Amino acid sequence: MTWKLYALVSGGAFLATYLVSVPTTAPGRIVPATPQRSARQTPDEVDIQELATRLQARVRAEASYREPGRDPFRFGARPGTEGRQVNAPKAQAVESPVPVMPAPAVPIITLAGIATDQIGGAVQRTAVLSTPAGILIVREGESVGGLYRVAKIDEEAVELEATADGSRRTLRFSRP
Numbered sequence: 001m002t003w004k005l006y007a008l009v010s011g012g013a014f015l016a017t018y019l020v021s022v023p024t025t026a027p028g029r030i031v032p033a034t035p036q037r038s039a040r041q042t043p044d045e046v047d048i049q050e051l052a053t054r055l056q057a058r059v060r061a062e063a064s065y066r067e068p069g070r071d072p073f074r075f076g077a078r079p080g081t082e083g084r085q086v087n088a089p090k091a092q093a094v095e096s097p098v099p100v101m102p103a104p105a106v107p108i109i110t111l112a113g114i115a116t117d118q119i120g121g122a123v124q125r126t127a128v129l130s131t132p133a134g135i136l137i138v139r140e141g142e143s144v145g146g147l148y149r150v151a152k153i154d155e156e157a158v159e160l161e162a163t164a165d166g167s168r169r170t171l172r173f174s175r176p
Contacts, residue, residue, distance in 0.1 A: 015158065062129040107131065107132065107138075107145065107147060108131070108132055109129055109130070109131050109144065109145075109148075109158070109160070109171060110129070110130045110171065110174060111127065111128075111129060111130075111158055111171040111172060111173055111174075112128040112129060112130045112135065113127070113128040114126070114127050114128070114153060114154075114155065114156070114158070115127075115128070116155075123141070125140075125154075125155075126138070126139050126153070127139070127150065127153050127158045129144060129171070130160070131144070131145060138150050139153070140152060140153055143163075144160060144162070147162065147163060147164070148160040148161060148162055148163065148169070149163055151159050151168065156172060156173060157170055157171060157172045157173075158170070158171045159171075164176070
């Protein structure tokens with residue numbers, strides 16, 4: 001089917017749908033149908049009318065506006081806190097505590113891998129460390145971010161020595 005034929009068939013279907021759905025009478029002449037009422041009402045109809053009247057009276061009574069008991073957008077005094085007085089304790093001569101300096105944050109350094117090479121019959125190890133700044137490949141004696149120096153590299157661990165105070169830190173492979 002070509003696109004021209006497809007457009008023609010689609011347009012025809014649209015036009016036919018429109019013509020079928022348009023009302024045949026003028027909008028001003030439509031009269032809503034009213035139910036026919038008989039001169040006599042059955043007891044069921046009387047009960048229904050009575051129930052409808054009661055329901056309308058109840059809806060009208062509930063429709064009147066009542067002030068809400070709580071408004072989440074207005075702040076006021078809490079109930080029960082008025083008139084309460086607290087006496088402050090007498091001041092005593094107390095030495096002010098010496099402020100404690102928090103320990104510097106230890107940077108997150110993890111051991112990612114260890115490589116072993118044979119150079120001239122001697123074993124030389126290289127450690128792969130993961131830091132927030134990136135990946136570092138270091139050997140014994142090299143610096144790690146200016147905070148540590150690599151003291152020793154074993155088969156499964158790396159020992160770091162802090163340059164500031166000489167404390168040692170051991171990194172091992174993490175086990176999942």
